[in-house]
Amino acid sequence: MKFLLFNDFENLKIIESEMNGDFLVRVRMCGICTGELMDWYVKSKAPYTPGHEIVGEVIKSPIDKFKVGDRVFVHHHAPCLSCEYCKRGEWTACETWRKLKIYPGGFSEIISIPKNIYEVDVLRVPDFVSDEDACLIEPLACSIKAIRKANPNSYDNCAVIGLGFMGLLNSKLLKIFGVRKVIGFDFHDNRRDIAKNWAKIDEVYSPYEFNFNEKFSLIIVGPPTIEAIEFALKLADKASRIILFAPTPPSEFLKLNINYIYFNEISIIPSYSSSHEDTRIALNFISSGLIKPSDLITHKFNFDEINKAFKVARDPKAIKVIINIGGGR
Ligand SMILES: [Zn+2]
Ligand SMILES: [Zn+2]
Numbered sequence: 001m002k003f004l005l006f007n008d009f010e011n012l013k014i015i016e017s018e019m020n021g022d023f024l025v026r027v028r029m030c031g032i033c034t035g036e037l038m039d040w041y042v043k044s045k046a047p048y049t050p051g052h053e054i055v056g057e058v059i060k061s062p063i064d065k066f067k068v069g070d071r072v073f074v075h076h077h078a079p080c081l082s083c084e085y086c087k088r089g090e091w092t093a094c095e096t097w098r099k100l101k102i103y104p105g106g107f108s109e110i111i112s113i114p115k116n117i118y119e120v121d122v123l124r125v126p127d128f129v130s131d132e133d134a135c136l137i138e139p140l141a142c143s144i145k146a147i148r149k150a151n152p153n154s155y156d157n158c159a160v161i162g163l164g165f166m167g168l169l170n171s172k173l174l175k176i177f178g179v180r181k182v183i184g185f186d187f188h189d190n191r192r193d194i195a196k197n198w199a200k201i202d203e204v205y206s207p208y209e210f211n212f213n214e215k216f217s218l219i220i221v222g223p224p225t226i227e228a229i230e231f232a233l234k235l236a237d238k239a240s241r242i243i244l245f246a247p248t249p250p251s252e253f254l255k256l257n258i259n260y261i262y263f264n265e266i267s268i269i270p271s272y273s274s275s276h277e278d279t280r281i282a283l284n285f286i287s288s289g290l291i292k293p294s295d296l297i298t299h300k301f302n303f304d305e306i307n308k309a310f311k312v313a314r315d316p317k318a319i320k321v322i323i324n325i326g327g328g329r
Contacts, residue, residue, distance in 0.1 A: 003108035021112030051106020075121035091275035162222025
């Protein structure tokens with residue numbers, strides 16, 4: 001079987017290898033995650049096999065719950081369900097969640113799934129859900145986790161900074177959760193247009209043109225930069241929540257005026273990845289027709305075009321790029 005070995009953005013190789021394991025899945029489609037386009041992040045992992053937005057087909061299963069041929073969503077991590085973090089529902093802090101992973105990664109013809117993951121977070125996909133939507137369960141689950149942490153209410157005046165694929169999902173979910181108003185910010189007009197037309201948010205701006213007269217009670221920061229967080233702090237109302245949706249590089253620091261944060265009671269809340277709870281909600285939202293993340297797919301490539309796919313994915317005109325590895329339903 002073939003899999004991708006990523007060294008850097010100029011050096012992506014498809015390698016041939018054997019694959020063994022108790023639970024094996026033939027990958028049908030896998031999306032390129034925005035996180036896999038962050039230079040510092042991939043540098044810290046390379047050489048590695050990226051890919052964690054996966055739909056596939058079971059080709060070997062040791063448990064009755066899954067039969068050969070079942071079409072499944074595969075999460076790349078799962079919690080132990082019994083440690084102190086798990087008891088508190090802090091699934092992504094669980095050591096097992098952090099340690100266990102699928103092998104080698106989603107950009108592979110076949111992947112091996114460890115026991116804890118196939119027991120906790122492999123989900124059968126209903127026939128009427130397309131491969132395109134099923135492979136986007138994982139990113140939608142990350143959005144759902146962020147929105148759940150934000151705990152939105154009908155009085156919230158929301159700002160979404162960054163209207164790439166994740167910002168668009170966050171925007172749409174805020175509307176679904178019934179907040180009062182959503183305003184989106186992005187430098188690129190194609191993204192602002194999609195936010196208006198697809199996510200149906202109320203207003204869109206380039207960050208340059210906003211006058212800061214309006215303040216927000218809930219702000220979601222997508223871009224992984226200190227500048228984006230500083231922009232969020234300028235938008236924040238008293239008692240607002242700022243959700244950090246993406247990590248800044250480990251060497252960067254934000255200077256905070258704690259006096260201002262304290263007296264204005266501003267909460268800064270990180271939301272990292274997602275859990276088996278969020279993936280179930282995501283699958284439910286997709287299968288009930290509440291949200292169709294595949295609407296945002298702008299490019300689809302075959303596995304042998306993966307070099308081109310990663311190049312295209314780094315262009316702001318691309319919203320979502322997915323790789324067809326053996327699917328297409
Ligand atoms: Zn991701
Ligand atoms: Zn645990």
